[in-house]
Amino acid sequence: MSAILEVENLQAWYGRTQALHGVSFSMEPRGITTILGANGAGKTTTLRAISAMIRTAGTIRFDGARIDRKATEDIVALGVAHVPQGRGTFMELTVEENLRVGAWARRDRSGVAEDFDRVYRLFPVLLQRRRQLAGTLSGGEQQMLAVGRGLMLRPRLLLLDEPSLGLAPLVVQEIFAILRRINQESGVTILLVEQNARLALALADRAFLIETGRVVMSGASAELTSDDAIRRAYLGY
């Protein structure tokens, strides 16, 4: 099976500061991969680089075609949904409008209607609150809305940045269960950045570890989970 995402020698900069120093990895379709690493290691930067939100060098292939010279909007149109850290909610739009914004890059109306149903089925609370302003939702509901917004693109690759941030453990469990369901039901490939390494490794089938802008270890989630160094540094036992 050919890779859906291939990243080779990816470098990225914030202004003059280089944040990634040659990151390489690839993802199989329908898989869930997680990026582990300490704060500031370059996890979020990797996602931002894929979406062309910052200056980069190196090659990124999506479905075999180069995307590293494309604009963010064009990458989205190819089917790469990016749910940013902090959720990126449109506070002053209603829940339904937030979802409709997520479907902006699509032109197939009947498909969009189906996906509204699908998102409301996955997150019934969004259906209840669909006429409410998104700013009035709780943190957990906003995270659900953010994932829903990403799904409205009917993406082939979903980039998720810290979906558990600031949420109560029960809510996090609920969201992760739904992520697994989304991956199994619709086969969307997921690239997950997550502080909570234990949770991330339990969901993902593959993982790699970034330190100071470089990949230092990669493999199946089970391998990394049983690695002593990872266990001490990131799983804390």
Add this chain to the structure above:
Amino acid sequence: MDIFLQQVVSGIATGGIYASLALALVMIYQATDVVNFAQGEMAMFSTYLAWSMLNAGVPYWVTFFATVALAFLLGLVIERLVIRPVESAPILSIVIVTLGLLVIHNSIAGWIWSYIQKPFPSPFPSRPVHMGPIIVGAHDIGEISVTLIVLLLLFAFFRYTPVGLAMRAAAHNPVSSRLSGIRVSRMLMLGWGLAAAFGAVAGMMVAPIVTLEPNMMGGIQIYAFAAATLGGFTSPGGAVLGGIIVGVAENLVGTYVRFIGTELKLTVALAIIIIVLLVRPRGLFGRAVVRRV
């Protein structure tokens, strides 16, 4: 009593003028998160374009729609050439740039068409309409109707069209919008174009009343700011109602409060702005905007 009613009715008429410009201000604020101080002068400039066309013998309604289209293009060009370079600058810089645009439009209009007042025709009949003891100009009725139509179009555009939704999204959260595939800079450009188009409508409705000259929008713009502040910068309907309230208040205060008269009328607008900002900064119908700084 008749005097009172008459003053209220003509207040509504002047209020309609303020409302029409306030709508353009609200439009651009909704679409780009910027308050455009040059809105009135851009409207004045477009009205001069209309005057030139009318002078060349083009029929009124052809001129009307051609001017709206030209103003739209002018708005696009201004956004692309002048606003885009400072797009990511602090809000204060953008405000200063719009103040610069105000002066530039004013000077260029004066340079091309001189500062001499020019009559501008109304598309509506000139005879007054009698409603019981009250007299209303046909132009006033027409102008208020046009304002209400523009309001309706604006509301429907933002509420029901995908592009309207994308424009609101782009104004409120540009980063998330790009990650949803919305071309934010294109939306900002469109916002400037549409606001300029609505402004042109306001200019062509105002000019028959105040006669056309480069400074014709000066006072009106302050009233329009009062209207938009009162109604709430996030609410087109509020801006129209705000315009009418300001118009009526201005007229009544001018009539009944002896020491204000016509000379100090403009102070009423400024007083309204200050009171609203002190008591209810989001305006009557606006939404409070919370920002993390």
